Amino acid sequence: MVSKKLLYSFIPLIFIFLTNPVHAAEKQSDIYEQRMAVYKKTEALTQVPWYYLAAIDQYERQIQKDKDDHIVSISIPEEIWYGLGNSTLSKDTIIIDLFNGQGKDGNGDGKADAEDPEDILYTIATIILQYGITDDEIRIALWNYYKRDLTVQTIKNTAKVLKKFQHVNLTDRDFPVSIRHNYSYRSTWGDRRGFGGLRIHEGTDIFAGYGTPVKSTTYGVIEMKGWNLYGGWRIGIRDIFNIYHYYGHLNGYADNIKVGQVVKPGDELGSVGSSGYGPPGTSGKFPPHLHYGMYKDNGHSEWSFDPYPYLRKWERMAKAK
Numbered sequence: 001m002v003s004k005k006l007l008y009s010f011i012p013l014i015f016i017f018l019t020n021p022v023h024a025a026e027k028q029s030d031i032y033e034q035r036m037a038v039y040k041k042t043e044a045l046t047q048v049p050w051y052y053l054a055a056i057d058q059y060e061r062q063i064q065k066d067k068d069d070h071i072v073s074i075s076i077p078e079e080i081w082y083g084l085g086n087s088t089l090s091k092d093t094i095i096i097d098l099f100n101g102q103g104k105d106g107n108g109d110g111k112a113d114a115e116d117p118e119d120i121l122y123t124i125a126t127i128i129l130q131y132g133i134t135d136d137e138i139r140i141a142l143w144n145y146y147k148r149d150l151t152v153q154t155i156k157n158t159a160k161v162l163k164k165f166q167h168v169n170l171t172d173r174d175f176p177v178s179i180r181h182n183y184s185y186r187s188t189w190g191d192r193r194g195f196g197g198l199r200i201h202e203g204t205d206i207f208a209g210y211g212t213p214v215k216s217t218t219y220g221v222i223e224m225k226g227w228n229l230y231g232g233w234r235i236g237i238r239d240i241f242n243i244y245h246y247y248g249h250l251n252g253y254a255d256n257i258k259v260g261q262v263v264k265p266g267d268e269l270g271s272v273g274s275s276g277y278g279p280p281g282t283s284g285k286f287p288p289h290l291h292y293g294m295y296k297d298n299g300h301s302e303w304s305f306d307p308y309p310y311l312r313k314w315e316r317m318a319k320a321k
């Protein structure tokens with residue numbers, strides 16, 4: 001038997017091992033490689049592009065918080081997996097077929113396991129294949145599966161980003177205004193706003209001079225560009241984490257910025273201005289600043305949350321480069 005004294009002497013060692021940042025980083029890169037391997041394997045089996053499978057998984061990972069450390073986070077509803085009225089919840093594919101369940105055996109072990117990464121992806125790919133594998137057909141398949149426009153839009157955008165960068169380890173970030181210029185900001189999320197009735201301030205204001213470059217903070221797709229009564233010349237970017245990033249009061253847009261375009265952290269979007277609070281072109285009603293807002297989608301609704309702690313983090317990351 002191991003003495004208690006000896007056992008206790010290991011505890012600090014175990015602690016060091018678990019909290020070692022090098023070890024944690026290796027574990028993270030491992031999971032990205034494992035994910036990529038199952039996406040690619042499922043693509044080889046079904047011809048459904050890996051970046052769509054990865055985008056569906058990425059979307060669900062943001063929704064299924066209890067599954068965010070799984071290789072694949074997709075949760076297929078029981079009535080779809082096992083079939084309507086099948087209360088056996090048996091992984092036997094013969095029983096599942098009997099009830100018209102969609103659960104499939106992707107790894108060849110004879111079972112359709114709703115917790116197995118290969119079985120889950122093969123099942124999702126099979127559901128998509130009923131429609132086809134062109135972008136339009138996949139869009140229809142996604143709509144019929146999720147029955148929600150924002151979900152389809154988010155998955156489509158994420159697939160576009162993943163296809164462009166050809167990997168799933170896209171965790172880099174940047175600060176939204178150039179840190180080489182003078183700027184200042186503080187936490188003002190939730191403050192009351194006068195203009196346009198009773199509204200709360202849904203974002204952080206970063207004060208900087210006219211023309212200071214404004215940059216994308218994340219990987220994503222430009223979803224909105226143009227004039228808004230409150231936001232002036234603004235840009236909306238939907239990222240690959242079900243988050244919508246709103247940039248308001250711009251002075252103008254960078255060349256080639258257009259709706260549908262894929263962006264990465266640090267890509268220039270435009271510059272700081274004071275546009276807004278009136279008809280198109282209104283400017284100068286307040287000091288120049290970037291209004292930066294973040295909205296999270298949980299699969300049912302979208303709400304504003306405080307970007308301030310993220311801005312502090314991204315500012316540190318930008319300064320460390």
Ligand SMILES: [Zn+2]
Nearest residue numbers: 203204205291
């Ligand atoms: Zn603001």
